[in-house]
Amino acid sequence: MRVKVVCVGGGPAGLCLALLLKRQDPAHDITVHERDPEGSTYGWGVTYWRGLLDRLHAYDPETARAVEAHSVRWTDGIAHVGGLTTRHHGDEGFGIGRHRLLALLAARARALGVRLEYESAPARPPAGADLVVAADGIHSALRTRRAEHFGTRLTPGRNPYLWLGTTKVFDAFTFAFTETAHGWIWAYGYGYSGDHSTCVVECSPETFTGLGLDRTGTAESLALLEKLFARVLDGHPLVARPGASWGTFRTLTNRTWHDGNVVLLGDAAHTTHYSIGAGTTLALEDAMCLADALRAHPLPEALAVYERRRRTALLPAQSAARYSARWYENLPRYIHLPPHRMFALLGQRHSPLLPYVPPQLYYGLDKAAGRLEPLRRFKRWLGPRAARALHARTERPR
Known part of the structure; x- marks a missing residue:
């Protein structure tokens, strides 16, 4: 018809x-x-x-x-945590x-x-x-x-973020965590063409105000961020679209x-x-x-x-x-783990169990689950049920 x-x-x-x-x-x-x-x-x-x-x-x-x-x-993910770096091979991603x-x-x-x-x-x-x-x-x-x-x-979410571009072409999905006097600030970077990458910068509200990002203009903010992430940008600039501004995800x-x-x-x-x-x-x-x-x-x-x-x-x-956003909002819980363990839990940030289990213990359990079929089945069983329970709570009239 x-x-x-x-x-x-x-x-x-x-x-x-x-x-x-x-x-x-x-x-x-x-x-x-x-x-x-x-x-x-x-x-x-x-x-x-x-x-x-x-x-x-x-x-x-x-x-x-x-x-x-x-x-x-890309097929790799790489995390820069302070002065340390860890790289993992993963599924094929596209930009x-x-x-x-x-x-x-x-x-x-x-x-x-x-x-x-x-x-x-x-x-x-x-x-x-x-x-x-x-x-x-x-x-x-x-x-x-x-x-x-x-x-x-x-x-509304909690953490301020800014969506930027850069001429640095990342060869892997890149996470960069930088410690400042006012807390941690981090970026996600991934290539999408032969000459540009996306770079999303995020931090806690306390770090945002402590660094003065709530009071500076775009040029000053970009200059500060380029300094904070100089190690991963390799001298390349960060670029903002006209009218770009910090916001919180809704x-x-x-x-x-x-x-x-x-x-x-x-x-x-x-x-x-x-x-x-x-x-x-x-x-x-x-x-x-x-x-x-x-x-x-x-x-x-x-x-x-x-x-x-x-x-x-x-x-x-x-x-x-929701669990991924919560992982970043609770970054201090994970950031001081050895980088390879922190990166492993970054990959597990969608888990409904992770917020309630000590990170070191969860890491050990996850390693064991990779070897034991009953634990793998339990995780597969729990995930959809936790998702439905969370959906029911968030959709309930108030």
Whole structure:
């Protein structure tokens, strides 16, 4: 059945949904509205893992091949803790510039016949559409107009962070922890092209104010951060986008994701802490799931099916994100371990057990679990249950 779809928001989620729906049925009438000019975007690079490429390949091999061809990859993680360094071999990860990803998705959507309208931001759901997709991010105007119905809730995090770029190209996913007179400050770095990397800097509120970062301008902040992370930057500068500023991450949830013919997608529906590097992956998976539901079910039912499936699929990621943010908020608990042990627990920061077990004991238990199948089964059993319990607590009305 031919449907008219209006997607508000030209980010990864909106563009991916548009091209998938047009690929399913070329007769569909699909328009994407994006408030910003074409080619402009916030952020630097985004990360993803092999599993996303495999899923995307099943839906649109051409898009999957293009994304992989324009990505950089790594298999190692490296942590610099003060003057010490440890390196671990891990799973294959990928980085791609956000601007490049959007350009690839937009080109594919256009080639399939999707209309893309830039510098266009409908304040109300456009009339005459069978389906209106709110893919306009955490500040979604369409969702905000119906905030009471959607039950939108924003939970602020604790630690200030700043999203930066650098011309230092990291050959591994890099963590750098630097001690100052006011506490620890740290950065996550990963390459996304042949000449740039993303560098996210984070610290506690006490370190933030102690270093004076709450009172300095962008140029002064960058100069201080370049000095603090000189060992890993190798003389390369840190770069900020115009208007970039420190903030605290806000976790967004909604009681429901659809209202009539309006449905939420990507960051308009949910956010997960940046420290697990899953935001873009989850947005694209939203698009794949909604495309599946619309192909298999009539509209009212399709939206309910989409929401139910994605809520269930998101539970492990949402749990991992909360525990990951908590790990960094409690960094002094782990930072004085030997670097290889600290790095091992950094890799285990998603565990619901870790906050409640002494770090040295947890490290020993985790090593044993790697050798004993009953302990591995227990960890696999506990994870989803802890995620569901945490979700129930956070979603409970207050």
